[in-house]
Amino acid sequence: xxxxxxxxxxxxxxxxxxxxxxxMSACNLSSSSNATLQPLTQPAASRPVVTITAPRxxxxxxxxxxxxxxxxxxxxxxxxxxxxxxxxxxxxxVTANGETNFSALLDFIPRQPGTVNVQVIAYRSSVAxxxxxxxxxxxxxxxxxxxxxTPQIIVPTSVFPTANPANPLCRVRTVSNVNLRPGPxxxxxxxxxxxPSGTEIPIIGRLFDNTWWNIRFGSLNGWVSANVxxxxxxxxxxxxxxxxxxxxxxxxxxxxxxxxxxxQTVTPTLTVTPGLPDLLVTGLxxxxxxxxxxxxxxxxxxxxxxxxxxxxxSSGTGQFTNSVLILPDEITQxxxxxxxxxxxxxxxxxxxxxxxxxxxxxxQVRADSGGQVIEMSEVNNTGQINVTILPPAx
Numbered sequence: 542x543x544x545x546x547x548x549x550x551x552x553x554x555x556x557x558x559x560x561x562x563x564x565m566s567a568c569n570l571s572s573s574s575n576a577t578l579q580p581l582t583q584p585a586a587s588r589p590v591v592t593i594t595a596p597r598x599x600x601x602x603x604x605x606x607x608x609x610x611x612x613x614x615x616x617x618x619x620x621x622x623x624x625x626x627x628x629x630x631x632x633x634x635v636t637a638n639g640e641t642n643f644s645a646l647l648d649f650i651p652r653q654p655g656t657v658n659v660q661v662i663a664y665r666s667s668v669a670x671x672x673x674x675x676x677x678x679x680x681x682x683x684x685x686x687x688x689x690x691t692p693q694i695i696v697p698t699s700v701f702p703t704a705n706p707a708n709p710l711c712r713v714r715t716v717s718n719v720n721l722r723p724g725p726x727x728x729x730x731x732x733x734x735x736x737p738s739g740t741e742i743p744i745i746g747r748l749f750d751n752t753w754w755n756i757r758f759g760s761l762n763g764w765v766s767a768n769v770x771x772x773x774x775x776x777x778x779x780x781x782x783x784x785x786x787x788x789x790x791x792x793x794x795x796x797x798x799x800x801x802x803x804x805q806t807v808t809p810t811l812t813v814t815p816g817l818p819d820l821l822v823t824g825l826x827x828x829x830x831x832x833x834x835x836x837x838x839x840x841x842x843x844x845x846x847x848x849x850x851x852x853x854x855s856s857g858t859g860q861f862t863n864s865v866l867i868l869p870d871e872i873t874q875x876x877x878x879x880x881x882x883x884x885x886x887x888x889x890x891x892x893x894x895x896x897x898x899x900x901x902x903x904x905q906v907r908a909d910s911g912g913q914v915i916e917m918s919e920v921n922n923t924g925q926i927n928v929t930i931l932p933p934a935x
Contacts, residue, residue: 589616589670591623591663595708598675604654606759609710609743610647612673614663617641625649626660626672651679711744711776713754713765721763725753725784726816726855728884733763741773746782750917752816752855755782766816787853787885816855818884819917820908822924824849828891834931841895842930848876848906851887854917858882863890864910868903876906899932 595611602608614620619639625632625647632649643663651657657679660672716739720732725748736742736758745762746755753764754772764784828845835842846865852858861882864875876892896902905925909916916922 587617588668589614589620589663589665591615591661591670591673593659593661593673593675595710596675596677597708599678601678601680602651603740604651604679607648607650607743607757608677610649610659610661611708611710612645612647612661612663614643614645614670615641616663616665616670618665620663621666622664623647624662624664626662628658651677654679708773709775711772711774711779712741713744713756713770714741714773715739715765715770717769719765719769721756721758721761721765723763723785724787725755725764725766726787726884727766728788728855729764729785730788733761734758736765744772744776744779747776747779748784749781750817752917753784789885789887817917818852818856818858818882818914819854820858820861820882820914820922821851821853822848822906822908822922823851823887825904825906825924825926827926827928833929835897835899835933837933839897841897843893843895844928845891845893846904846906846926847889847891848924849887849889850879850882850906850908852882852884855884857884858909858914861909861913862911863906863908865892865894866905866907867894868905870902875910896930899930901927901929903927 591612591614593610593612596602596608610625612623614623614637619641620637620643621639622634622636623643623645624634627649633647635645635647637643637645645661647661655678657677658674659677660674662672663670715736718738719736721734721736722729722732740758742756742758744754745757747753752767754767754770755762755764825846825848828847831842831844833842833844848863848865850863858879858881860878860880862875862878864873866873877890879888879890882888894904903925904927905923908922910922912919
């Protein structure tokens with residue numbers, strides 16, 4: 542029978558179509574509701590990031606010598622500590638105070654030759670960074686004792702590579718076998734050891750004019766001349782270190798007269814060494830116990846002074862003149878001429894001054910008052926003492 546002739550079929554089809562439309566509307570409503578109620582996922586806080594800036598992976602170092610690892614850690618919240626791990630073992634931990642950008646210098650000493658795996662991890666409390674890691678090669682040094690007291694170190698030429706210009710660590714690199722001395726001068730003996738050519742050693746101090754560098758080579762702390770090493774890295778913050786007292790070489794001089802033409806009888810034979818001399822007045826005293834009171838007859842008060850002048854530099858001087866300035870009278874007179882003064886040597890010069898008026902005087906002695914010697918420093922050449930001349934007793 543045709544559909545248009547079936548009124549019962551038409552009546553059943555319309556309710557079915559309405560029910561299907563209702564079900565589709567309910568499904569859309571349910572999907573829209575679920576999208577509205579689903580929670581947003583918040584991104585987790587980023588972890589710290591650490592990099593090793595020096596040395597480079599593959600660099601070679603000697604056994605039993607300190608290796609410095611330079612690392613930089615960053616974190617948006619703040620770094621609390623940085624840890625050095627060598628071959629899977631914690632070697633050193635450096636604490637931080639919550640800096641967002643923290644630089645750390647960590648050290649360890651390899652005890653055996655071979656390959657060493659180095660890792661650095663930065664922490665924000667308990668949150669750790671991915672490890673920064675490098676591999677270093679440790680070379681074996683052979684120490685050979687000779688019949689003399691000075692050891693010689695024989696190093697394979699392949700142990701020390703070409704210097705890494707990207708390494709910011711302040712260090713020296715020997716360009717030949719170099720003497721390590723107990724002080725900044727060739728007059729400091731005996732030599733502590735001989736550092737082999739091609740060795741790189743961290744710098745821990747310097748002289749103010751950068752002519753000598755203070756280094757720690759193994760267990761030895763000593764000095765090397767800037768003339769025989771290369772300086773590498775960033776050395777801006779290396780401190781100036783006061784050198785140990787130079788060895789004293791006794792020299793006897795004849796005390797000069799008061800006239801400017803005084804001469805001494807002993808002229809030491811000197812060997813010029815690298816560097817410059819540096820003259821200082823290391824002592825100025827009154828000789829004896831003179832009477833410092835004027836008398837009624839107007840006789841001058843005579844006072845004899847003793848000045849000690851020392852060459853604290855690393856090379857000898859030529860001839861130079863010394864003088865005394867009396868203040869506040871502004872009276873200057875020469876006290877004598879020194880023919881030459883070697884490194885570490887001292888000379889004693891005595892001179893007598895006459896006073897005719899009472900009052901306090903400042904006696905100021907200047908070494909090399911004529912500027913005849915080129916020195917490491919020209920601002921430390923004076924020494925002074927105060928003396929009070931009393932009026933006559935009534």
